[in-house]
Amino acid sequence: MNASTALLTDRYELTMVDAALAAGTAQRQSVFELFTRRLPGARRYGVVAGTGRLLEAIERFRFGDDELAWLETQGFLRRETLDWLADYRFSGSIWGYPEGEVFFPGSPLLIVEAGFAEGVLLETLALSVLNADSAIATAASRMVNAANGKPLAEMGGRRTGEHSAVAAARASYIAGFSATSNLEAGRRYGIPTMGTAAHSFTLLHDSERAAFEAQIATLGEGTTLLVDTYDTEQGVRTAVEVAGTGLGAVRIDSGDLPVTVARVRELLDDLGATNTRITVTNDLDEYTVAALASSPVDSFGVGTSVVTGSGAPTMGMVYKLVARTGDDGDWVSVAKQSADKVSKGGRKSVRRLLDSRGRASAELIFIGDGPGGEAEGEEFADRSRQLLVPLVVVGETQPGHTGGAGLEAARSRHRAAVAELPPVAMRLRRGDPAIPTEYR
């Protein structure tokens, strides 16, 4: 994972650097903002995920010999530009919503302050990481709400690209999932891993009984037996006969789940396996999880729907230049003016307004001095909290956001941020954001 990330980017970032260097505008101080104009899928809130991964990727955003040699063969950059890229190391500053925090339309999730060329180079990578990871965390958070305290495991790695699978496990964990089936996510991020056997293991053996005996012999009676390969009720009986009443869990991966789960619970209890848990894994999403809320399910395994963002596979975030200096050094607010894609120019700071009970009631965005500027919103100081934190200061990644510690912090932060939202945020059906975004 020490490979350069510098070519995980769009060609036009480099041609812009090339032209701006020649024009003498490449060093103009610039502020880029990463935000979404709306919440895809009409979600009630979004979840910031990917920040820790992005900060690690930015540290590896260097043009090494291999990258430069390939670019040279392509012939679309001047020698001066290749030399500039050879020396590139991000030396600007980045403010952002910390990972796990929730967000709304217009929330500036990342504010990159740097010379134009330095800042524009990070556009594609920042969007790739945050769009994908946040879409997954947002879907995962809805599933956690729907599960109402019961544990969820992410097991959808087979339904997304092999590297996105690792990121998806991480994003789901931030949103409150307890574990993943993905081993690389376990190794890289320390996320608990889970899983015991598939239908193929049962089919490999001469009988379901032989398969269960083989699994119990090696994995122990605390394992989870998959009971629906042939006939689920017979599978449960065989499982308890083989493992005894100390069997850890049974897994059900097909059928009409509310009915099947109720029958299996009754049967396990009749057989004396009152502590044997039931886990279900049949193409679940937040809606089917919610429908099983009153069933005697002990845990859920979610695959396809979480790794594909449950209908909203990308967050639709954009990375826009909102302010830059001119030749005189003065700041100029800028924004595209086309009718259907309006952006708010200017440097921004943000506070989440809280009501007297500590409930979030609005996202207040102040246009003015930008993050760290204390002038704006002071009148709200005692009934709001600031959202932007420094992630990179003059090229130095700030501690607490990366690695395993950053991940655990993000997970805790997410729990707290969701708890602060009004009850409407828990609704699964499409609708307006849970709180309004107000520009001040």
Add this chain to the structure above:
Amino acid sequence: MNASTALLTDRYELTMVDAALAAGTAQRQSVFELFTRRLPGARRYGVVAGTGRLLEAIERFRFGDDELAWLETQGFLRRETLDWLADYRFSGSIWGYPEGEVFFPGSPLLIVEAGFAEGVLLETLALSVLNADSAIATAASRMVNAANGKPLAEMGGRRTGEHSAVAAARASYIAGFSATSNLEAGRRYGIPTMGTAAHSFTLLHDSERAAFEAQIATLGEGTTLLVDTYDTEQGVRTAVEVAGTGLGAVRIDSGDLPVTVARVRELLDDLGATNTRITVTNDLDEYTVAALASSPVDSFGVGTSVVTGSGAPTMGMVYKLVARTGDDGDWVSVAKQSADKVSKGGRKSVRRLLDSRGRASAELIFIGDGPGGEAEGEEFADRSRQLLVPLVVVGETQPGHTGGAGLEAARSRHRAAVAELPPVAMRLRRGDPAIPTEYR
């Protein structure tokens, strides 16, 4: 990219190996099949993509010291199993539909023949790669059909994970896209890259004119100028004033495209820039591309919709044990019997039936001796073609499927396979597969 792929997998593959080794069933000869039960999004056909990437990933599916050390710390595998993994190198055989080929429900895209433990280990990785890449290629192929011969560029890397972005560029290229914005896809696979400037480049400068002058000075008059930052018509006038009538192209990224494109074409012609092309990039998908078919658009840039599979982000493929030997060495066909997820057990071969004009009319799947067995379907020999080719033979990857040559072959193969389909395959609306799947 020489890193081990062995942990890009689900934990249960390893626990199954562990238990099967202990039970003495790990070496039973097994046939696994990768297929989809239905085409997501009610597509008319699916497109095989990812095969070349998968073959390369299988060669790197080795448990090195780092992987083994981590697994040992997790404590869920026996020493004997860790030793077996240390020696692991896939030594079985794989048949499959060659990359770029089209497929239908039940088509066995990959047939893995190996000992159970050897074959089951590849499940997660094979599904991750093929599910993601095929979903994208399938969506991309629809866009290519809709564009009716006009070139399409993939530029959606920012809307999917940073590594999936590279795979998405590759999958779109197989389906007939001409280029990508993604530089790593250019470096790794030799796909042509494209892109010139974003709105931020215009906003960086003191005026649109200054930005265009800067871009032309460095990228030349053959470049593409983005004309919709302020007022599109004024942008076009300024572009031609600055670049002259030899301007390569203008790009439009907002507005009501059919109307805007018509106006811009008229304006360019009035200004004498009759050879200046028009490229559009505003959140396009197959439907908006089709709607622009009669507009004077010269090329399309497609982002979000192609990298997210345009509503079907995963192909829903599964990897199932369909046959295995018993202690007597005889083959046994196996299949899960739960009502809602029926699989067809048994070894299979496949022919695509062609009518008298050479049009595909059915996918014929023969259950019997498996691929390479010539007994089945002989009566169709003169009016069908076989679909399965050997990809790996006794552990050796066969030539022609990987690298740049494999990619170009897949792209040509796709064109030919689509041309062979009946006209209904070109329909964008949801419906039945273009040809039926018949089991014989």
